[in-house]
Amino acid sequence: MITKMPPVVAGLLFVTGTTVVMGGVMTYNAGAVRVAVDENRPGGDHVHLFVPAVMIPPAMNLIPEKELQKHAREIRPWLPAIKIASKELAKCPDGILVEVIDPNEHVTITKRGRALEIDVKSPDESVHVTVPLGMVYSVAEKLEANSPPV
Amino acid sequence: MKRALLGLVGILLGATMALAQAPERWFHIRVVSTDAKGEIVRVNVPMSVAEQVLPAIHAKGLNDGKVRIHGKVNDVDVRALLDAVAKSPDNEFVTVESRDENVRVAKSGEYLLVKVRDHQGKDKEKPEQVDVKVPISVVKALLADTESKDELNVLAALQALKACGDLDLVTVTDKDQTVRIWVDSRNTTD
Numbered sequence: 001m002i003t004k005m006p007p008v009v010a011g012l013l014f015v016t017g018t019t020v021v022m023g024g025v026m027t028y029n030a031g032a033v034r035v036a037v038d039e040n041r042p043g044g045d046h047v048h049l050f051v052p053a054v055m056i057p058p059a060m061n062l063i064p065e066k067e068l069q070k071h072a073r074e075i076r077p078w079l080p081a082i083k084i085a086s087k088e089l090a091k092c093p094d095g096i097l098v099e100v101i102d103p104n105e106h107v108t109i110t111k112r113g114r115a116l117e118i119d120v121k122s123p124d125e126s127v128h129v130t131v132p133l134g135m136v137y138s139v140a141e142k143l144e145a146n147s148p149p150v
Numbered sequence: 151m152k153r154a155l156l157g158l159v160g161i162l163l164g165a166t167m168a169l170a171q172a173p174e175r176w177f178h179i180r181v182v183s184t185d186a187k188g189e190i191v192r193v194n195v196p197m198s199v200a201e202q203v204l205p206a207i208h209a210k211g212l213n214d215g216k217v218r219i220h221g222k223v224n225d226v227d228v229r230a231l232l233d234a235v236a237k238s239p240d241n242e243f244v245t246v247e248s249r250d251e252n253v254r255v256a257k258s259g260e261y262l263l264v265k266v267r268d269h270q271g272k273d274k275e276k277p278e279q280v281d282v283k284v285p286i287s288v289v290k291a292l293l294a295d296t297e298s299k300d301e302l303n304v305l306a307a308l309q310a311l312k313a314c315g316d317l318d319l320v321t322v323t324d325k326d327q328t329v330r331i332w333v334d335s336r337n338t339t340d
Binding site for chain 1: 174176187188189190191192193194195196198199202203206207208209337338
């Protein structure tokens, strides 16, 4: 037996479904920031974060303007280079960009697909961070808008 | 006519594909510490990225892909010196043989070679060795389109380097570390 759904519920379901699909498409396109911190000791902490990259630039509006301007001023001379690097890196073949190995740590910065992956492995913990290159560009653009030209 | 046109299209297509498939050139730096810690640092930079990024940096003495060097270069016309080296036939330009070290600067074919051998230096166990091999085209580019004597055109040098084949540019070996700087088409150092 098929019962007829009330129009309000159908409308809400449609809006929710569309939002989920749109959100999925946007997250897929822009990528996501992933942070994973895993302590190696027994019972150690495991922190895993997954934030869609599209949320980061709007979230920067929540940072106090004074604070944002202070950091933007410091990094201002490098912002055009960061913007270009993020765009150009996206076009390059994948590979390890930086690797540091010492007895206590192994650090790598890898370009994979349209993202930068930072891995730090030590006897105590493993840290993995994925940053979409498109988000790096957006954040640099946002910081540039918040700082006076040099 | 039809055959010629088809041939032309084929050539254009082939050229386009060859350009599209041109492998990315990578600039590599590897520093291996020879002490007990044995630290290793590897840096791999796609040259296309460096080429685009350099003109955008306006900090730390770097402007529009040109770097201002703060050494004593005013007394020496580096440009004229290197120009003379580039035009001269293969030769050894500098040979210093002393108790502490041997230094040799030479031109061999398309390359400027610098070799330093610190055979009686501070540390006799592992004397310092420096080898530099730079294409003359890169040296010329380094000095091209600069406004003053103390400026080096890093961007032009990078572009010239991109056109060269796989190449070991610098190797330094001493008691503390070995440093290697080179260019190739691989995205890994080893």
